[in-house]
Amino acid sequence: MKKLKYLSLFLLLFCFGVLFISCSSKGDKKTEKALVEAKYTCPMHPQIVEDHPGSCPICNMDLVKITQQKSNNNGLTLNDRQIELANVKTISVGNGNFNHSKLLNARIVTNPNKIQVISSKFSGRIDRLYFKEAGQKIEKGQALFQIYSEDLLSLQKDYLLNLKQENAFPSEPIYKKLTEAAKNKLSLYGYSTWQIKQLSTANKTDPYITVYAPDTGLITEMTITEGQYITEGMGLMTIENLSNLWLEADVYPSEIKDLKTGTSIQIEVSGFANAPIQSKIDFINPQLNANSQILTIRANLPNLKGDFQPGMQAQVKFPSANKSAIISVPNDAVIRDEKGNYVWIETGKHRFAVRMVEIGDESEASTIIKSGIKIGDNVVVSGAYLLTSEFVLKKGGNMMSGMNM
Structure with missing residues (x-):
C-alpha cells in the first residue's frame, strides 16, 4: 500500500515535469520566432531595414522596431487625421494627351572655327607690344605688336629695287613681273596693301613692321614679351572671336532616335532664362564617349551682343512629341526604387493599395503608364511617399510582395 502511494506521487510529478518542459519549449519557440521576425527601420528613411537595433546610416x-506580418496584404487603411496630415490627394485616371519634351543640360564652348593663332612669318625681335596680357578684347585692324626684322628689310630693298627698274624701263615686261613677285612676297610676309603702297610712296626701307588684328575677338593666350627674339613659324598669341559659340549637350543612345541634324531646339542660358534662343542641331557625334557611354550633340549659339562666355551652363529643350489616348499620371505619383516602379491606388474609403506599373516616356510634369492601372482607377498624386513610409513602418515587409515582378 505504501509502495503504491509512492508510485502514484512519482507519476504525478513526472506528468507535471513533461507539461512544464513542453510549455517552456513552446514559449522559447515563440520567443525565438518573435526575435527572428523583429525588424528595425528608420522613420525618415524607410528603405533602411535592419534585423537589430541601431542607428540609421543616413x-x-x-x-524603430517593427514586426513583419506574414501576409500578402499590400494595402493600408488610414483615418481622417492621417490623410489630412499626409496631404493625400487622388485623381481619376482617364485617356488624355501627352506632350513630351526633353530637357537636357548643356554647356557653352568656343567655336574652333573662330579661333586664330597669330604666328611669326619671319624671324626678328618684338620691339613693342600693344597688348601685354590675355583676356583683353581687341577690334579688327587694331595694332597688336611691332617687330624688328632684318629679313623684312631685305624684302623691302628687293621690292624698291624692282620698282625702280620698272619705272626706268617701262617697256620691258620682265621688270614688271619681278616687281609683282616682290610685292606678293611682301604680302605673304604680312604686309597689307596699304603698307606696300606706303612703302612705294615713301621709297624708304623700314626694318619695323606693325602686325594688326585680323579679326575682332578676345586674346586668350599670350606667349611673347617685349624684347623677345622670335623665329619663323613661332606662335605668338591666340585670338578667339566670341560672336558665334557652340552649345554642346549629352544624350543617351536610346534618346538619339528622336533627334536628327536640323531638329529645332530652344536654348536657355543660365542667367538669361527670359530670353530663350532658337537654334538647330547641326552635328551629332557618331561615336560614344568611352568613359560616359553618351553621345554629344551640337548647335550654333549666336552671340552678337557678347552676353555669353565659354564655360556657361545652359539647358536645351527639344520639340514636343504629342501623343493622344494614353494613360499618364503626374511624376510625383510614381514611386521608383531598385525593385521597380509602383503607384498607390485608392481602393475604398480611406483604403489604399500599391500597384506595380510599367512606365513609358516622361516629360517635365507627367509619366506615361503602359500597364498596371486602368481607366477609372483613383491614383494617389500627393502623399505617395508618405504612404510608402507608413506601409514600411506598419508592416515592415516588401512592398512588392505578392506581385508579379
Whole structure:
C-alpha cells in the first residue's frame, strides 16, 4: 500500500515535469520566432531595414522596431487625421494627351572655327607690344605688336629695287613681273596693301613692321614679351572671336532616335532664362564617349551682343512629341526604387493599395503608364511617399510582395 502511494506521487510529478518542459519549449519557440521576425527601420528613411537595433546610416536617427506580418496584404487603411496630415490627394485616371519634351543640360564652348593663332612669318625681335596680357578684347585692324626684322628689310630693298627698274624701263615686261613677285612676297610676309603702297610712296626701307588684328575677338593666350627674339613659324598669341559659340549637350543612345541634324531646339542660358534662343542641331557625334557611354550633340549659339562666355551652363529643350489616348499620371505619383516602379491606388474609403506599373516616356510634369492601372482607377498624386513610409513602418515587409515582378 505504501509502495503504491509512492508510485502514484512519482507519476504525478513526472506528468507535471513533461507539461512544464513542453510549455517552456513552446514559449522559447515563440520567443525565438518573435526575435527572428523583429525588424528595425528608420522613420525618415524607410528603405533602411535592419534585423537589430541601431542607428540609421543616413541620418543617424535611432531605428524603430517593427514586426513583419506574414501576409500578402499590400494595402493600408488610414483615418481622417492621417490623410489630412499626409496631404493625400487622388485623381481619376482617364485617356488624355501627352506632350513630351526633353530637357537636357548643356554647356557653352568656343567655336574652333573662330579661333586664330597669330604666328611669326619671319624671324626678328618684338620691339613693342600693344597688348601685354590675355583676356583683353581687341577690334579688327587694331595694332597688336611691332617687330624688328632684318629679313623684312631685305624684302623691302628687293621690292624698291624692282620698282625702280620698272619705272626706268617701262617697256620691258620682265621688270614688271619681278616687281609683282616682290610685292606678293611682301604680302605673304604680312604686309597689307596699304603698307606696300606706303612703302612705294615713301621709297624708304623700314626694318619695323606693325602686325594688326585680323579679326575682332578676345586674346586668350599670350606667349611673347617685349624684347623677345622670335623665329619663323613661332606662335605668338591666340585670338578667339566670341560672336558665334557652340552649345554642346549629352544624350543617351536610346534618346538619339528622336533627334536628327536640323531638329529645332530652344536654348536657355543660365542667367538669361527670359530670353530663350532658337537654334538647330547641326552635328551629332557618331561615336560614344568611352568613359560616359553618351553621345554629344551640337548647335550654333549666336552671340552678337557678347552676353555669353565659354564655360556657361545652359539647358536645351527639344520639340514636343504629342501623343493622344494614353494613360499618364503626374511624376510625383510614381514611386521608383531598385525593385521597380509602383503607384498607390485608392481602393475604398480611406483604403489604399500599391500597384506595380510599367512606365513609358516622361516629360517635365507627367509619366506615361503602359500597364498596371486602368481607366477609372483613383491614383494617389500627393502623399505617395508618405504612404510608402507608413506601409514600411506598419508592416515592415516588401512592398512588392505578392506581385508579379
